[in-house]
Amino acid sequence: MKKILTGLVAAMAxxxxxxxxxxxxxxxxxxxxxxxxxSQTMGDPAVQGSLDxxxxxxxxxxxxxxxxxxxxxxxxxxxxxVGYGNDINDAxxxxxxxxxxxxSGYSGEDYDYLELITSLxxxxxxxxxxxADDYGNSGEESHYLGVDYSYPxxxxxxxxxxxxxxxxxxxxxxxxxxxxxxSGSAAGVDLSVAYLTNDIEGAKTDDFDDDTVVFSVSRxx
Numbered sequence: 001m002k003k004i005l006t007g008l009v010a011a012m013a014x015x016x017x018x019x020x021x022x023x024x025x026x027x028x029x030x031x032x033x034x035x036x037x038x039s040q041t042m043g044d045p046a047v048q049g050s051l052d053x054x055x056x057x058x059x060x061x062x063x064x065x066x067x068x069x070x071x072x073x074x075x076x077x078x079x080x081x082v083g084y085g086n087d088i089n090d091a092x093x094x095x096x097x098x099x100x101x102x103x104s105g106y107s108g109e110d111y112d113y114l115e116l117i118t119s120l121x122x123x124x125x126x127x128x129x130x131x132a133d134d135y136g137n138s139g140e141e142s143h144y145l146g147v148d149y150s151y152p153x154x155x156x157x158x159x160x161x162x163x164x165x166x167x168x169x170x171x172x173x174x175x176x177x178x179x180x181x182x183s184g185s186a187a188g189v190d191l192s193v194a195y196l197t198n199d200i201e202g203a204k205t206d207d208f209d210d211d212t213v214v215f216s217v218s219r220x221x
Contacts, residue, residue, distance in 0.1 A: 027219055029045065034196060038198070059082075060083055073109075077103055094118070094121070095121070096117075115135075125148070141168045146165075175199055178197050179197070180195055190219070194213070
């Protein structure tokens with residue numbers, strides 16, 4: 001997987017030498033940072049930010065960060081990513097990205113890992129597949145399949161539906177996660193609210209896999 005990241009970075013360096021770059025940044029706040037349906041902050045709020053650079057040829061790269069809380073020593077997640085996206089036709093497009101997830105706060109432990117993420121977009125639907133061959137530096141594989149649908153209610157508000165399936169040796173058991181919500185923008189600020197649930201067995205009282213409502217607000221500049 002690390003060879004894939006090295007190859008993509010090299011390809012980006014070669015292919016962007018004569019293309020103008022578009023740089024943007026985003027800062028956001030959420031009452032619960034969720035990843036693949038599970039809380040990364042034990043149900044607590046998170047402040048997040050990103051810095052991205054994109055090129056006319058479809059190549060992009062960026063860095064993203066958030067506070068985290070897994071009930072251990074981790075306190076900060078910093079992700080680095082590079083990818084490429086393009087149109088197949090007027091209705092169909094794709095994206096391929098490699099992300100490197102890093103976690104600060106541990107003493108003598110390393111849970112950093114690489115993930116390959118592919119996405120296909122058709123009309124208001126998006127389909128994604130993510131694969132890590134060393135999830136959480138555990139030596140075990142993880143897979144994630146996601147389907148999303150966004151229906152524009154009007155010019156500023158959309159109805160968002162999501163279903164995901166997590167599986168692989170890295171998980172004690174496979175599980176599905178679902179969400180339904182609304183998203184929109186006003187005065188240059190992006191807003192969203194969604195109800196999240198999953199089918200993980202057992203009592204959901206640990207702020208990790210509880211059903212919950214997630215609010216978020218962000219501003220891109």
